[in-house]
Amino acid sequence: MFAKIFWLGILVSLALPTTSAKAFHKDIYQPRVPEPLLEELQDMDNPFAPTPENIEDGRKIFLGKGYCVLCHGKNGKGLEIPGHKPRDFTDAKWQEIRTDGEMMWILKNGSPGTSMPVRIGKVINEEEGWKAILFIRTFASE
Ligand code: HEC
Known part of the structure; x- marks a missing residue:
């Protein structure tokens, strides 16, 4: 009986890290934000217009x-x-499917399971x- 519980414990502890790792999807086209927030974030518009001044x-x-350039590079690749x-910001498919609202969530929360750090409230x-x-x-057109 004790042996059974012992082995069950080992099995559970082995299984747990795999389940949480699954929450992070290696496929870059998969949404990075929590599922329940996805719709709301996808509807969110950038309050700033892409004027030359704002882009600058x-x-x-x-x-x-x-410090984005440290990881994302000058060319955004x-x-x-x-x-x-x-992320390769010059990837046209990624640019098309990812919304500004989703990126905003990433800037506030980081991308769980990756080194993408929280930026808003820390450095910007x-x-x-x-x-x-x-x-x-702007990397989309390169
Ligand atoms: C320490 C390295 C690092 C720094 C600094 C960094 N990033 Fe990232 N960033 C990453 C990594 C790694 C990913 C890939 C995360 C993923 O696949 O979910 C990423 C992903 C992203 C994404 C895309 C997530 C998605 O939805 O696909 C955006 C947007 C982003 N970063 C913006 C920024 C901005 C803006 C800054 C600066 C204010 C910045 N990053 C600074 C490492 C960094």
Whole structure:
């Protein structure tokens, strides 16, 4: 009886990490945000228009105080860093399926299971986040 419980415990502890790892999907086209929030975030619009001024502000944040460039690179393709690779922002399919609201959630919460860190409230504010997203959109045409 004790042996059974013992082995059951081992099985459960072996199984648990695999189940939580499943929450992170390696497929970059899978949504990164929690399922219950997805619809709301997909409906969320960027409150800032992609004017040359706002994009320029975003570029400065990306290259400067947001430290985005350290992992995402100047060309937005992403550098080789340990663990899961940063997103390739020049990937047209990814640009098409990912919404600004979803990116905003990532900037506030990081991307669980990856080295994508929380940015808003740490190094930038929400307005700067929205502008950085406008800049990320410019990689689409490269
Ligand atoms: C320490 C490295 C690092 C830094 C700094 C960093 N990122 Fe990331 N970022 C990543 C990684 C790794 C991923 C891939 C995460 C994933 O696949 O979910 C990522 C993914 C993203 C995504 C895409 C997530 C999705 O929905 O597909 C966005 C948007 C993003 N980063 C924006 C930024 C911005 C803006 C900054 C700066 C304010 C920044 N990142 C700084 C490593 C970083």
